[in-house]
Amino acid sequence: xxxxxxxxxxxxxxxxxxxxxxFIVLPSVAGSxxxxxxxxxxxxxxxxxxVGFMYARLGMVSLTQVGLMGIGGWVALRLNYAFAFPFEVNxxxxxxxxxxxxxxxxxxxxxxxGLYLALVTLMAAGGLEILFATFKFPNGGxxxxxxxxxxxxxxxxxxxxxxxxxxxxxxxxxxxxGFLFIEAHLRLAPGRAWAMxxxxxxxAMAAGVNVTLYKTWAFGIAGLxxxxxGCLLAGxxxxxxxGTFRSPESIMIFALAVVGGARSWLGxxxxxxxxxxxxxxxxxxxxxxxxxYMIFGAGLLHALITAPNGIAGQIHEAAGMAARKLGWRP
Amino acid sequence: xxxxxNVTVRFGGVVALxxxxxxxxxxxxxxxGPNGAGKTTLMNVVSGxxxxxxxxxxxxxxxxxxxxxxxxxxxxxxxxxxxxxIADDLSVRDNIQVQLDPLPGPASAKRAEVERMLAVTxxxxxxxxxxxxxxxxxxxxxDVARCLVGKPRxxxxxxxxxxxxxxxxxxxxxxxxxxHALTGAQTLVIDHDVELISRVCNEMLVLxxxxxxxxxxxxxxxxxxxVKAAYLGTEEVLA
Amino acid sequence: MINWFAYLAAxxxxxxxxxxxxxxAISGIFIASGLAVGSLYALGGIxxxxxxxxxxxxxxxxxxAGAAGxxxxxxxxxxxAWPPVxxxxxxxxxxxxxxxxxxxxxxxxxxxxxxxxxxxxxxxxLIILGLVSFLWKDDPRSLVLPTxxxxxxxLGLRVTVTRLIAFGACLGITLGIWLFLGRxxxxxxxxxxxxxxxxSALLGVPILKVETVAWLIAGLxxxxxGLMFANLIRLxxxxxxxxxxxxxxxxxxxxxxxxxxxxxxxxxxxVIESMLTLSPELKGVRxxxxxxxxxxxxxxxQRAARLVFAERG
Numbered sequence: 001x002x003x004x005x006x007x008x009x010x011x012x013x014x015x016x017x018x019x020x021x022x023f024i025v026l027p028s029v030a031g032s033x034x035x036x037x038x039x040x041x042x043x044x045x046x047x048x049x050x051v052g053f054m055y056a057r058l059g060m061v062s063l064t065q066v067g068l069m070g071i072g073g074w075v076a077l078r079l080n081y082a083f084a085f086p087f088e089v090n091x092x093x094x095x096x097x098x099x100x101x102x103x104x105x106x107x108x109x110x111x112x113x114g115l116y117l118a119l120v121t122l123m124a125a126g127g128l129e130i131l132f133a134t135f136k137f138p139n140g141g142x143x144x145x146x147x148x149x150x151x152x153x154x155x156x157x158x159x160x161x162x163x164x165x166x167x168x169x170x171x172x173x174x175x176x177x178g179f180l181f182i183e184a185h186l187r188l189a190p191g192r193a194w195a196m197x198x199x200x201x202x203x204a205m206a207a208g209v210n211v212t213l214y215k216t217w218a219f220g221i222a223g224l225x226x227x228x229x230g231c232l233l234a235g236x237x238x239x240x241x242x243g244t245f246r247s248p249e250s251i252m253i254f255a256l257a258v259v260g261g262a263r264s265w266l267g268x269x270x271x272x273x274x275x276x277x278x279x280x281x282x283x284x285x286x287x288x289x290x291x292x293y294m295i296f297g298a299g300l301l302h303a304l305i306t307a308p309n310g311i312a313g314q315i316h317e318a319a320g321m322a323a324r325k326l327g328w329r330p
Numbered sequence: 331x332x333x334x335x336n337v338t339v340r341f342g343g344v345v346a347l348x349x350x351x352x353x354x355x356x357x358x359x360x361x362x363g364p365n366g367a368g369k370t371t372l373m374n375v376v377s378g379x380x381x382x383x384x385x386x387x388x389x390x391x392x393x394x395x396x397x398x399x400x401x402x403x404x405x406x407x408x409x410x411x412x413x414x415x416i417a418d419d420l421s422v423r424d425n426i427q428v429q430l431d432p433l434p435g436p437a438s439a440k441r442a443e444v445e446r447m448l449a450v451t452x453x454x455x456x457x458x459x460x461x462x463x464x465x466x467x468x469x470x471x472x473d474v475a476r477c478l479v480g481k482p483r484x485x486x487x488x489x490x491x492x493x494x495x496x497x498x499x500x501x502x503x504x505x506x507x508x509x510h511a512l513t514g515a516q517t518l519v520i521d522h523d524v525e526l527i528s529r530v531c532n533e534m535l536v537l538x539x540x541x542x543x544x545x546x547x548x549x550x551x552x553x554x555x556x557v558k559a560a561y562l563g564t565e566e567v568l569a
Numbered sequence: 570m571i572n573w574f575a576y577l578a579a580x581x582x583x584x585x586x587x588x589x590x591x592x593x594a595i596s597g598i599f600i601a602s603g604l605a606v607g608s609l610y611a612l613g614g615i616x617x618x619x620x621x622x623x624x625x626x627x628x629x630x631x632x633x634a635g636a637a638g639x640x641x642x643x644x645x646x647x648x649x650a651w652p653p654v655x656x657x658x659x660x661x662x663x664x665x666x667x668x669x670x671x672x673x674x675x676x677x678x679x680x681x682x683x684x685x686x687x688x689x690x691x692x693x694x695l696i697i698l699g700l701v702s703f704l705w706k707d708d709p710r711s712l713v714l715p716t717x718x719x720x721x722x723x724l725g726l727r728v729t730v731t732r733l734i735a736f737g738a739c740l741g742i743t744l745g746i747w748l749f750l751g752r753x754x755x756x757x758x759x760x761x762x763x764x765x766x767x768x769s770a771l772l773g774v775p776i777l778k779v780e781t782v783a784w785l786i787a788g789l790x791x792x793x794x795g796l797m798f799a800n801l802i803r804l805x806x807x808x809x810x811x812x813x814x815x816x817x818x819x820x821x822x823x824x825x826x827x828x829x830x831x832x833x834x835x836x837x838x839x840v841i842e843s844m845l846t847l848s849p850e851l852k853g854v855r856x857x858x859x860x861x862x863x864x865x866x867x868x869x870x871q872r873a874a875r876l877v878f879a880e881r882g
Contacts, residue, residue, distance in 0.1 A: 061684055063691075108867040114684045115627065119817050120867065122629070123860040126814040134853040189431040192424050195417035203415030206377055207476065208403030208432040247811055248698070251691055258688070290702040297695025304689045305677050 015265040019176040027165035035164045037280045042171045043233040045272035046178045050225030052262025054218050057194045061118035067128035070245030072098040072230025077138040087158040091231045098227025099220045125247035132242035155238040179265050255300040261310020337385030346371045348540040357510035358517045360531030367537040369520045373486050377409050389484050406483025414469040418462035426476045433480050447475040467498045482515040491523045503530050580837045587844040597726040599843045605732035607839015608739030609794045613816025614831040616790035622763035623783035627687040632813035633697035635795020636806045638663035663792030671784030701806045712799040818863035
């Protein structure tokens with residue numbers, strides 16, 4: 001299946017083209033406010049891709065993805081102040097720790113029906129919110145929690161990316177790698193196992209699939225990506241605030257991942273644009289951003305009722321129909 | 331050889347299987363009976379979806395019930411359900427490949443085996459098409475092909491002919507008859523199509539209300555008057 | 570049976586450990602306030618379980634409906650209405666929102682699986698939360714009830730009547746629901762639908778009517794708990810909306826099924842959470858007590874479980 005692994009579909013070409021655009025063009029044209037918005041959006045796109053693929057491919061609902069980002073960010077900040085490792089090391093460690101933490105949180109539910117995972121992660125989101133509010137984020141202080149009053153210690157970003165423009169490129173590259181990581185899984189045995197699990201856990205088991213293992217693996221990937229996204233967000237802002245990781249945020253990113261659609265790269269991009277870029281526009285025009293909650297909630301209902309593959313799915317269908325009309329084969 | 335020894339399954343007060351025993355030695359065995367008799371329950375016990383309250387099941391001498399359900403496939407168990415379980419998103423080839431993924435062996439050998447079973451079931455031309463695009467019969471054939479790969483020992487079909495036309499049922503019957511020669515596996519078939527069953531199965535187990543009411547070579551079982559009374563029906567001649 | 574005893578014994582042991590060395594007058598205060606809040610957790614959980622069993626929908630928007638109701642009650646009282654009118658408007662708002670969802674939106678998803686139905690209620694919660702946050706500026710507010718000022722003596726402690734009402738209402742409503750489900754005809758039909766929806770429909774049970782009653786009960790409970798949470802905890806839309814989380818925790822201890830266990834679970838969660846204030850090390854994280862308890866109960870219940878398959882959607 002080696003040829004199949006590296007084959008690029010039309011959707012894939014479009015994705016790579018978009019990544020190239022985001023890498024080359026966007027950082028050069030955006031002003032400092034929009035650079036920060038786009039970087040933040042890119043981090044959330046990575047998180048959305050994790051929670052989204054888990055829902056779209058396996059029907060697994062995680063309502064604590066932003067909370068897990070907070071774990072990744074916390075670990076990255078703590079490592080930054082405690083040791084002198086390069087940023088990349090912090091990134092990897094934060095991702096792995098978040099993955100393990102995610103497994104710990106989800107452990108009570110992974111062998112049960114999907115509903116229990118939604119419930120357990122909802123509770124976890126609440127719990128994480130409280131932990132972040134109580135213990136806050138490290139900013140150079142002493143002790144395990146590493147919090148101090150007063151001014152911030154410097155945060156060491158990646159050596160490759162010392163300017164905001166370069167950092168956006170760095171994040172875009174990481175996000176693209178994250179998407180490719182998921183895609184690779186989908187094309188190999190895990191993707192096949194997940195598709196069977198989606199179809200019927202009983203049938204998957206009868207086909208020899210270790211259902212618990214593969215569900216755990218999928219959740220691990222979501223945790224890994226959340227951890228990386230959190231670390232990248234910490235790198236962008238230099239500090240993190242507990243308000244960013246409250247439970248409504250985890251629910252929103254999940255809702256938007258469903259609204260955007262998560263069967264391809266386009267879905268998480270739409271989700272992150274809705275989550276970070278659109279509210280920034282609204283705020284700059286003086287529109288109350290609470291309306292965003294309403295619109296996203298309505299969008300979620302609409303997506304669940306009529307458009308299971310989300311906006312991205314509808315775009316793909318439209319593109320597919322247009323292609324057929326023009327005589328291209330899908 | 332499949333040895334079912336004193337299997338009992340209770341759901342609260344309902345006894346779904348009541349001390350059922352049978353030893354299948356021929357290539358294709360059948361399980362028939364009215365709805366609710368416990369046929370699917372028996373297969374579910376073998377698959378591991380249900381735990382029996384008592385009894386043993388041995389496949390070629392090995393106790394299958396002591397093995398974790400998802401590992402039974404590695405020991406050669408295969409199952410096809412009343413509704414074909416084909417992943418809509420995967421191609422026919424990938425749907426079959428799933429069965430081989432957990433098994434040891436080089437990827438090239440697995441690919442070759444998938445191609446072989448595609449040819450046997452006549453699906454080679456459909457190999458790249460997604461599950462969602464297949465007809466009902468093609469889905470059933472994919473299901474069958476999946477059961478044939480990876481050195482199966484016991485293949486269980488639960489109402490495989492459901493929803494198939496006469497021709498399709500005949501073709502399915504041919505496939506089932508060829509399984510033992512092709513793979514060395516034994517097959518158990520549940521179905522209500524008595525013509526299919528009598529053509530394909532060498533021996534039959536008849537269940538009614540969870541009890542075994544007959545077991546033996548097909549011809550004998552079909553002539554058994556208990557079986558006729560419970561399931562096949564008797565002729566009533568009006569004077 | 571052993572599980573009950575083990576759970577209660579564990580809870581009692583934790584309570585004893587937390588109150589060690591402190592006079593009953595002090596720990597009693599926390600037990601009392603914990604029972605009041607725990608009663609609300611239990612009521613929220615029971616409402617969730619009753620609705621889930623009857624309709625298959627796990628309603629995450631109950632907190633939001635309560636929040637909307639509480640804000641309306643505050644607003645109506647601000648406009649000078651007689652307090653009981655304000656309380657009634659809280660309950661009415663919650664009922665309208667909940668039954669509205671149940672009759673208009675839920676049927677559109679009736680054939681989807683449980684997770685989708687539950688996630689849809691999250692969407693509804695976001696809509697309500699967005700609307701409420703939009704209509705009322707983010708200022709500190711409080712919802713005061715006349716019973717806050719009245720104290721009663723109970724076992725040598727002074728307890729506000731509000732807390733007594735919460736606790737009493739919890740016991741009363743739970744008993745009422747138990748009697749309703751067990752002794753009335755509608756309750757019987759609801760149990761039938763909860764047990765097997767399709768079969769009940771075939772038997773002639775009026776599914777729509779039964780479900781509407783279930784949504785009505787859920788709405789009433791959402792309104793009541795919203796009002797009480799607003800008083801006992803805080804009148805803030807986001808906080809009230811996410812009071813659904815401890816209710817979920819309580820529902821989980823009852824395995825989404827057993828109202829008696831949900832009652833015990835909810836009460837014990839409230840008490841433990843409150844009593845953690847007595848521990849200097851743990852008091853900062855006391856709000857996570859319900860989650861930790863629910864997670865442990867879930868883990869314990871699974872210890873012998875194999876992979877469980879959903880039988881129906």
